[in-house]
Amino acid sequence: MSGKEALLEVDGLKKHFKVNQGWIASLMESFGSGEPDYVHAVDGVSFELREGETLGLAGESGCGKTTTGMSLVKLHEPTAGDIIYDDQRLSEATDAEIKKFRQNAQMIFQDPFESLNPRMTVYDTVAEPLRIHDIPNETARVQRALEFAELLPAEHYFDQYPHELSGGQRQRVAIARALVLDPDFIVADEPVSMLDVSLRAGVLSLLDRMTDEFGLSVVYISHDLSLLRHMCDRLAIMYMGKIVEKGPTDQIIENPQHPYTQALINAVPVPDPGVGRDRVELQGEVGDVIDIPTGCRFKNRCSEYIGDVCDQVVPPLEQKTEFEQDVACHLYESAAGYDPYEEMSGSPSAAETGDGAESTPADD
Amino acid sequence: MSQLEVEDLEVYYETEEGPAQAVDGVSFELEEGENLGIVGESGCGKTTLAKAIIGILPDAGYINNGSINFKGDDLTEMSGPERRRLKWEEISMIAQSAMNSLDPVYTIREQIVEAIETHRPGTGRVESDEIVTEMFELVGLDPERADDYPHQFSGGMRQRAMIAMALALEPSLMLADEPTTALDVIMQDQILKRMGSIQEEINSSMLVITHDVSVVAETCDRVIVMYAGKIAEEGPVEEIFNRPYHPYTIGLKRAFPNIRKSSQDLLSIAGYPPELVDPPQGCRFAARCPMATDKCREEEPEAHYENGLRSYCHYADEIDTELRPYADDSDTWSQTAAATDGGVEE
Numbered sequence: 001m002s003g004k005e006a007l008l009e010v011d012g013l014k015k016h017f018k019v020n021q022g023w024i025a026s027l028m029e030s031f032g033s034g035e036p037d038y039v040h041a042v043d044g045v046s047f048e049l050r051e052g053e054t055l056g057l058a059g060e061s062g063c064g065k066t067t068t069g070m071s072l073v074k075l076h077e078p079t080a081g082d083i084i085y086d087d088q089r090l091s092e093a094t095d096a097e098i099k100k101f102r103q104n105a106q107m108i109f110q111d112p113f114e115s116l117n118p119r120m121t122v123y124d125t126v127a128e129p130l131r132i133h134d135i136p137n138e139t140a141r142v143q144r145a146l147e148f149a150e151l152l153p154a155e156h157y158f159d160q161y162p163h164e165l166s167g168g169q170r171q172r173v174a175i176a177r178a179l180v181l182d183p184d185f186i187v188a189d190e191p192v193s194m195l196d197v198s199l200r201a202g203v204l205s206l207l208d209r210m211t212d213e214f215g216l217s218v219v220y221i222s223h224d225l226s227l228l229r230h231m232c233d234r235l236a237i238m239y240m241g242k243i244v245e246k247g248p249t250d251q252i253i254e255n256p257q258h259p260y261t262q263a264l265i266n267a268v269p270v271p272d273p274g275v276g277r278d279r280v281e282l283q284g285e286v287g288d289v290i291d292i293p294t295g296c297r298f299k300n301r302c303s304e305y306i307g308d309v310c311d312q313v314v315p316p317l318e319q320k321t322e323f324e325q326d327v328a329c330h331l332y333e334s335a336a337g338y339d340p341y342e343e344m345s346g347s348p349s350a351a352e353t354g355d356g357a358e359s360t361p362a363d364d
Numbered sequence: 365m366s367q368l369e370v371e372d373l374e375v376y377y378e379t380e381e382g383p384a385q386a387v388d389g390v391s392f393e394l395e396e397g398e399n400l401g402i403v404g405e406s407g408c409g410k411t412t413l414a415k416a417i418i419g420i421l422p423d424a425g426y427i428n429n430g431s432i433n434f435k436g437d438d439l440t441e442m443s444g445p446e447r448r449r450l451k452w453e454e455i456s457m458i459a460q461s462a463m464n465s466l467d468p469v470y471t472i473r474e475q476i477v478e479a480i481e482t483h484r485p486g487t488g489r490v491e492s493d494e495i496v497t498e499m500f501e502l503v504g505l506d507p508e509r510a511d512d513y514p515h516q517f518s519g520g521m522r523q524r525a526m527i528a529m530a531l532a533l534e535p536s537l538m539l540a541d542e543p544t545t546a547l548d549v550i551m552q553d554q555i556l557k558r559m560g561s562i563q564e565e566i567n568s569s570m571l572v573i574t575h576d577v578s579v580v581a582e583t584c585d586r587v588i589v590m591y592a593g594k595i596a597e598e599g600p601v602e603e604i605f606n607r608p609y610h611p612y613t614i615g616l617k618r619a620f621p622n623i624r625k626s627s628q629d630l631l632s633i634a635g636y637p638p639e640l641v642d643p644p645q646g647c648r649f650a651a652r653c654p655m656a657t658d659k660c661r662e663e664e665p666e667a668h669y670e671n672g673l674r675s676y677c678h679y680a681d682e683i684d685t686e687l688r689p690y691a692d693d694s695d696t697w698s699q700t701a702a703a704t705d706g707g708v709e710e
């Protein structure tokens with residue numbers, strides 16, 4: 001899969017949400033007292049989505065996966081950063097170009113019960129995007145999309161309403177709706193987590209066919225790593241709004257390097273009682289994304305914490321010398337020669353108060 | 365004598381079309397301190413079975429036949445007050461989506477204390493508070509946060525609070541219905557481990573109900589695979605996973621991706637479970653089974669006992685000797701899918 005061209009580039013994407021927007025908070029703000037708080041849902045994320053690839057986005061609940069996905073399809077305006085599509089920075093794009101982008105970027109949501117309008121028939125649900133984008137040959141396109149989604153015979157479903165369908169069929173309608181505009185890429189947010197086993201495998205193989213037959217690129221969001229391993233070419237692991245590890249799926253699953261990725265993979269139960277796993281438990285919960293800690297965001301839960309450098313310097317996501325994937329952790333040597341300890345000595349208090357043994361550069 | 369002996373249990377729901385046979389002739393035993401898993405697709409009767417045991421069936425539900433012996437007493441013949449005493453004190457339940465079932469207007473402490481005092485009248489406030497502290501520590505929650513309201517807890521914390529509540533009276537049997545389904549992997553891992561260690565501490569047995577076969581693989585000693593209200597197969601967890609005899613078990617196990625295996629094809633069991641109002645005769649799995657024959661469609665399979673497994677399939681022997689590779693091949697199942705057209709209606 002490597003070597004394929006990038007379809008989309010995400011560059012330093014941030015999405016912050018203002019919180020405490022109750023009337024007291026806004027009153028205080030209007031009197032100039034009290035700063036609004038921000039949830040740093042996505043806080044500087046960069047990656048590329050290649051043509052025809054499936055990229056998995058994983059991490060604990062609340063780490064920013066959905067917000068990233070929604071920003072990718074322009075359901076959120078980024079607070080900072082940009083998306084580059086077709087050599088075009090979206091921040092500089094014209095309305096017409098944005099409209100074209102929206103046509104090519106589609107999203108499938110977790111809950112097919114909520115994402116479909118209960119008062120719209122299957123036909124209208126799938127046809128609506130065509131109407132919005134003034135695309136001709138409506139009936140033929142709707143028919144083809146339903147057929148691809150294996151709702152057969154398609155006409156049989158035209159006049160049905162969501163409540164008349166099973167969960168799996170509803171998710172297929174959502175997939176047909178996403179595909180009807182013939183998009184370049186799709187963001188699929190936990191598309192099968194609400195579905196029962198019997199329906200799950202069928203929808204998964206349908207998503208597989210989208211990439212195989214249409215060359216579609218897919219961003220697949222889930223906290224289910226077993227599933228991501230099955231579906232994705234590459235993975236990006238998120239923690240508190242940032243990517244901590246990114247690379248080929250097999251590399252990351254079999255040889256995870258970031259302490260968080262290691263803990264995450266360790267937590268996955270295995271459907272095989274013969275296989276024991278090393279059950280080191282990751283304590284606690286994701287920290288507060290309102291008050292961002294200094295240095296590494298994972299430091300409070302990290303079993304490998306190596307002292308002041310973790311506490312003070314934000315580890316950049318970068319290529320390391322020893323393995324293929326990119327990792328944001330000070331344990332490993334930067335391939336580009338970046339030295340986080342230099343930044344520490346740059347701050348005098350750090351160099352002097354840090355305990356010597358740990359703040360000298362590691363040279364392994 | 366086992367702690368729990370369920371015999372030939374039939375639980376039906378009154379519907380407009382007639383009784384729906386949600387649990388239909390289920391028999392099993394549970395030893396003290398044992399963990400028994402129940403797996404199967406949505407609608408196969410798992411929750412109904414648990415509700416019948418603890419005695420909280422909805423109005424439409426009733427026990428049509430069979431018995432539930434708990435420590436020697438038949439629960440189905442007990443009076444209301446007797447059953448209510450057993451509930452929570454002896455048998456407790458962590459319900460599906462338990463984390464949403466806390467009352468938003470009371471603090472967590474108030475709710476646990478209320479449960480303790482209802483069941484053990486005379487327990488003083490000091491003692492109740494001690495129990496709350498102890499249970500919070502057991503499930504890994506900070507006891508100082510017991511005075512929070514439910515909305516101040518994250519989903520995972522609420523789920524643990526519910527477990528604390530279910531444990532407060534140290535029941536000898538816990539029924540856990542999808543205890544971790546709504547949670548992410550880290551939280552799931554924390555909670556499953558906590559439940560395991562707590563259980564050892566108070567020496568209770570547990571019925572773990574889930575659709576996730578990996579959860580069962582990691583937490584249970586024995587497993588029951590249910591299909592359309594009946595037991596398809598039952599036995600020790602290693603045997604069920606390594607050498608099952610029932611095609612449904614084989615299919616279900618292969619429908620889950622395994623993080624340890626990169627390129628294994630996922631298998632999809634085409635179609636849906638049958639109607640429970642007027643279930644088909646013969647084997648209930650026949651319409652979706654790649655190995656089904658006319659015999660399967662006519663005669664209900666008897667139990668086949670081997671290697672500690674109890675398997676309800678006419679061809680259990682053949683699966684063991686020659687059909688296993690065929691049953692374990694995802695192509696076998698996709699051909700069945702093509703033949704049945706996949707798009708079967710609910």
Ligand SMILES: Nc1ncnc2c1ncn2[C@@H]1O[C@H](COP(=O)(O)OP(=O)(O)OP(=O)(O)O)[C@@H](O)[C@H]1O
Nearest residue numbers: 377386405406407408409410411412413422424640
């Ligand atoms: N209150 C009710 N009235 C009528 N039918 C019911 C009722 N509750 C459950 N049923 C039916 O009984 C059968 C078994 O339901 P049950 O909820 O026990 O299954 P389950 O295996 O727990 O499924 P899930 O995994 O979806 O919770 C289903 O066919 C269901 O539709």
Ligand SMILES: Nc1ncnc2c1ncn2[C@@H]1O[C@H](COP(=O)(O)OP(=O)(O)O)[C@@H](O)[C@H]1O
Nearest residue numbers: 017039041060061062063064065066067068289
């Ligand atoms: N509209 C919003 N307003 C305020 N906070 C939000 C909003 N959407 C998401 N968040 C917060 O952003 C963080 C990341 O959320 P989300 O992207 O939904 O994570 P995930 O999908 O990984 O669960 C969470 O702390 C969440 O509460």
Ligand code: SF4
Nearest residue numbers: 296299302310329330
């Ligand atoms: S940078 Fe330090 S605290 Fe962060 S993951 Fe690496 S070792 Fe742990």
Ligand code: SF4
Nearest residue numbers: 647650653660677678
């Ligand atoms: S009895 Fe027949 S239909 Fe039923 S599981 Fe066995 S082979 Fe399949």
Ligand SMILES: [Mg+2]
Nearest residue numbers: 065066067189
């Ligand atoms: Mg989400």
Ligand SMILES: [Mg+2]
Nearest residue numbers: 410411460541
């Ligand atoms: Mg249930």
